[in-house]
Amino acid sequence: MIRRPLLSLLTALAFLIMLGPVVILLGVAFTAGSTLTFPPEGLSLRWFAAALDYQPFISSLGTSLVVAALSTVLALALGVPATLALQRGLIPGRGVVENLFATPIIVPELVLGLALFQQLMVGLQITALATLVIGHTVLLLPYAVRVVGASLALSDPRLEEAARGLGAGPLRTFFQVTLPVMRPGIISAAILAFITSLNNVPLSLLLTGPGVSTLPVEMLNYVQSSYDPVVAAVSVLLLAASVAVALVTERLVGFNKVFGR
Amino acid sequence: MTPVVQLESVSRAFGRSRDAVAAVSDLDLAVPRGKFTTLLGPSGCGKTTTLRMIAGFVQPTSGRILLEGADATKTPPEKRNIGMVFQSYALFPHMTIIDNVAFGLRARGLAKTEVTARAGEALELVGLSALAGRKPGALSGGQQQRVALARAVAIRPSVLLLDEPLSNLDARLRVQMRAELRRVQRETGLTAILVTHDQDEALELSDHMVILNKGRLEQEGAPRDVFPRPASRFVADFLGYENFPVLPGHGPVAIRPEHVRLLSSGEPEDAGVTLEATVTNVTYQGSHCVVEVNANGLGDGTRLLCAHPGEAPRPGEAVRVLLPAAHLVTLGEDAEAAR
Ligand SMILES: Nc1ncnc2c1ncn2[C@@H]1O[C@H](COP(=O)(O)OP(=O)(O)OP(=O)(O)O)[C@@H](O)[C@H]1O
Ligand SMILES: [Mg+2]
Numbered sequence: 134m135i136r137r138p139l140l141s142l143l144t145a146l147a148f149l150i151m152l153g154p155v156v157i158l159l160g161v162a163f164t165a166g167s168t169l170t171f172p173p174e175g176l177s178l179r180w181f182a183a184a185l186d187y188q189p190f191i192s193s194l195g196t197s198l199v200v201a202a203l204s205t206v207l208a209l210a211l212g213v214p215a216t217l218a219l220q221r222g223l224i225p226g227r228g229v230v231e232n233l234f235a236t237p238i239i240v241p242e243l244v245l246g247l248a249l250f251q252q253l254m255v256g257l258q259i260t261a262l263a264t265l266v267i268g269h270t271v272l273l274l275p276y277a278v279r280v281v282g283a284s285l286a287l288s289d290p291r292l293e294e295a296a297r298g299l300g301a302g303p304l305r306t307f308f309q310v311t312l313p314v315m316r317p318g319i320i321s322a323a324i325l326a327f328i329t330s331l332n333n334v335p336l337s338l339l340l341t342g343p344g345v346s347t348l349p350v351e352m353l354n355y356v357q358s359s360y361d362p363v364v365a366a367v368s369v370l371l372l373a374a375s376v377a378v379a380l381v382t383e384r385l386v387g388f389n390k391v392f393g394r
Numbered sequence: 395m396t397p398v399v400q401l402e403s404v405s406r407a408f409g410r411s412r413d414a415v416a417a418v419s420d421l422d423l424a425v426p427r428g429k430f431t432t433l434l435g436p437s438g439c440g441k442t443t444t445l446r447m448i449a450g451f452v453q454p455t456s457g458r459i460l461l462e463g464a465d466a467t468k469t470p471p472e473k474r475n476i477g478m479v480f481q482s483y484a485l486f487p488h489m490t491i492i493d494n495v496a497f498g499l500r501a502r503g504l505a506k507t508e509v510t511a512r513a514g515e516a517l518e519l520v521g522l523s524a525l526a527g528r529k530p531g532a533l534s535g536g537q538q539q540r541v542a543l544a545r546a547v548a549i550r551p552s553v554l555l556l557d558e559p560l561s562n563l564d565a566r567l568r569v570q571m572r573a574e575l576r577r578v579q580r581e582t583g584l585t586a587i588l589v590t591h592d593q594d595e596a597l598e599l600s601d602h603m604v605i606l607n608k609g610r611l612e613q614e615g616a617p618r619d620v621f622p623r624p625a626s627r628f629v630a631d632f633l634g635y636e637n638f639p640v641l642p643g644h645g646p647v648a649i650r651p652e653h654v655r656l657l658s659s660g661e662p663e664d665a666g667v668t669l670e671a672t673v674t675n676v677t678y679q680g681s682h683c684v685v686e687v688n689a690n691g692l693g694d695g696t697r698l699l700c701a702h703p704g705e706a707p708r709p710g711e712a713v714r715v716l717l718p719a720a721h722l723v724t725l726g727e728d729a730e731a732a733r
Contacts, residue, residue: 291484294451297471298478299498299549309497313488 155372162365169362180366190367193351196262200337200347201330204269208326209319211270212277217311219278220285221293234278245271246339261342268340272333273326280325284318324382328375396463397424398553398585399448404457405609406443417443419609421457425553425587425602430579432588432596435606436632441589444606445555448587450474462552472501477546477584478555481562483538485530491541492517492526498549516548517541519578536567543575547582554579556588560595572598593633597621605629624648627725635723639689639696641667646725653721654700656685656707657714666718671698673711687715 157171165175184190219231249268253259259267292314296306337347346354348371352364401423407414418440425431433441446452447459450471459467466474477498485494496513504512517523520540530538539559546554559575560568576599579586590596596603597617604614613625624630627638630648637649644667657668671687674697683706689696698715707713 288487289482289484291480291482292486294449294471295478295480295484295486295545296497296501297451298449298474298476299545300472300475300501301497302472302501305501310486314486316488 158365158368158372161362162369164362167361169360169365180362181370183361184363184366184370187355187363189346189351189355190348193346193348196265196345197331197348200262200265200269201327203266204273204330205323205326207266207270208273208277209281209323212274212322213281213315213319216278216282216285220282221290221311231278234275242272242333242335243339246336250339261340261345264342265337265340265345265347268336269330269333272336273330276326276329277322280322281315281318284321285315288314320382324378328378331371331375395427397460398427398462399423399425399587400458400460400463401444401448402458402460404444404447404454404459406440406447406452407455416609418447418454421606421609421611423604423611423614425585427585428583429601430576430586430588430599431602431604432590432600433604433606434590434593434596434632435612436591439606440609441591441606442557443609445478445557445587445589448553449476449478449555475549475552476555477549477551477553479539479542479546479557479559481558483530483542483562485538485541485545487530490527490529491522491533494530494541495545495548498545502549512548516544519547519581520544520574535563536571539563539571540574543578547578547584551584554584554586556586558589558591560590561592568595575599605632622723624723625726630723630725636699638725639692639698639717641692641717641722644722644724647717648723648725649717649721651684651699652682652701653718654698655716655718656700656702656704657716664716664718665720666716666722669698669715669717671713671715673707673709673713675709676706678706685713687713689715 160171160173161169162180163176163178164170164173165177165179166173215234246268249264249271253264253267292310293306296310297303301309332349333347334349334353337350338353341347341350348367352367356364401421404418404421404423405416406418407416409415421440421444423444433444435441443452447454450466450469454467457467458465461469461474461476486497489497492513495516496509499509499512514523514526517526520543522537522540522544525533525537525541530541533541539562542559556575560571563571572595575586575588588595588599600617602614603617603620605612605620607628613620613629620629621633624633624635627646627648630638634650635648636651637654638646639649640646669689669691671689673685673687675686677684677686679701682701682703685700685702685706687698687700689698700715
């Protein structure tokens with residue numbers, strides 16, 4: 134580090150850019166004052182109390198968690214078999230199908246949201262909550278396919294053959310070999326999908342209806358009308374929850390296993 | 395005795411019917427019981443495809459595969475009772491060594507005590523009992539290879555299939571593992587089929603060797619019969635014969651460099667063909683020199699290689715070369731050209 138001053142400087146800069154906003158956010162959230170200013174004017178937990186008292190945040194958090202959990206499960210339920218078929222089965226035009234799964238990443242979310250709003254909520258009169266779940270599932274599917282696919286691609290394609298050769302039928306092979314081999318990939322895909330859904334604004338913005346809203350959308354609404362540190366406090370809580378999820382995962386499976394080798 | 399594995403004019407093509415590539419063509423094979431058979435041939439000649447058809451991972455396009463005398467062409471792999479060792483080992487990374495070895499026994503629904511006993515026995519056979527509790531990731535390549543072997547042997551397969559199992563090991567370990575493979579096969583009395591493109595490996599290991607060329611059977615037999623009497627130029631070339639002169643009165647023949655002799659002046663001629671030649675190049679090889687000569691009598695300069703143990707002549711020198719009759723192999727046509 135010492136012998137490479139430029140590199141150390143760049144590393145420090147990168148950390149500053151990454152962590153700077155977090156430090157400011159923390160400062161603002163714990164302030165005793167009543168404006169979004171940094172450095173904070175004294176320390177207090179009053180804005181956390183205010184945030185937990187604000188009913189729209191609490192109910193929208195519930196919606197957010199339900200939507201994130203359901204869409205993650207759905208995206209995996211669709212994505213894992215799709216990945217298996219893509220990677221291990223003989224699918225004609227594999228490349229085309231694989232790219233199709235990436236289209237939700239390419240199509241702007243607002244366009245996707247508008248289309249779903251038109252077709253599902255207006256056209257078929259489906260409830261806002263169901264539409265949110267469907268929309269987020271579409272959004273998360275590419276992540277599921279990509280991440281699970283990456284972990285599957287790293288494993289030896291002969292493993293299943295080895296199991297079959299040793300006398301295991303297709304079911305036994307799937308549950309005792311394929312699934313355990315994919316497990317780290319599935320877990321990391323689930324985390325990524327859950328957090329992506331939890332933080333999503335553009336898609337949710339179009340799909341929230343009367344009385345049904347997600348936390349990020351509610352936070353956006355709040356900032357538009359008031360200018361106090363409550364939003365910072367909520368952000369810190371969200372951040373803490375994400376870090377907690379990451380730490381628990383690290384404990385359970387280990388990041389090295391989840392993210393590649 | 396019925397052969398353990400029989401192939402009856404088995405063919406396999408890959409790709410769409412119009413531009414299909416034949417990986418294996420019209421192959422007939424009978425694998426003798428309790429013997430070590432090797433499938434030998436250059437890259438892409440269809441060795442792996444043949445092995446995978448025997449295992450049931452690839453379906454033949456036409457022909458029949460018989461296991462223990464019964465038609466098994468359509469039998470799924472898990473019902474064939476074959477033990478396969480893959481080039482990449484394909485050990486289950488999330489299971490311990492002993493669980494890997496026990497996998498096939500559990501899949502057969504054996505009682506717990508028997509699973510434990512037989513898995514332990516198989517692991518002992520390859521000398522790895524001490525590592526039973528480890529995961530495959532914590533083993534060296536050679537150890538993983540042994541585990542893969544133990545896992546395949548534990549199920550007491552009717553045939554053991556090995557696809558270039560030694561090719562990922564370094565040269566010294568490879569020679570060591572060859573002996574190990576041979577010992578395990580002898581001790582278990584299993585029928586084994588090994589795929590390789592290494593002629594030394596095939597010569598050392600096999601009771602019966604099968605040489606393939608472009609998906610067709612070129613020659614088969616015991617190494618002692620095949621090595622000194624290759625039937626075609628292809629086999630001779632593959633087995634390290636390097637001289638293919640066309641001799642007047644003999645037609646095309648093959649002879650190994652170590653059998654070509656440079657005659658010193660006045661030395662009586664043995665039975666064979668003597669040629670006047672000019673030395674063109676000499677390469678020092680330690681125990682001998684490789685002397686390259688141009689045989690003057692044979693058309694416009696047939697090039698011959700001669701492994702010469704004595705003092706080497708100089709380029710440009712005139713020499714007399716003896717091709718001993720005992721080592722001249724008369725060649726037939728290559729199987730492919732004959733069709
Ligand atoms: N799944 C496949 N799809 C298309 N072509 C294939 C497939 N498997 C094998 N082939 C082709 O069939 C031919 C024989 O392949 P095979 O793997 O049996 O050769 P091999 O003798 O094992 O070669 P190597 O020594 O390189 O392993 C090759 O031309 C190969 O390209
Ligand atoms: Mg091969």
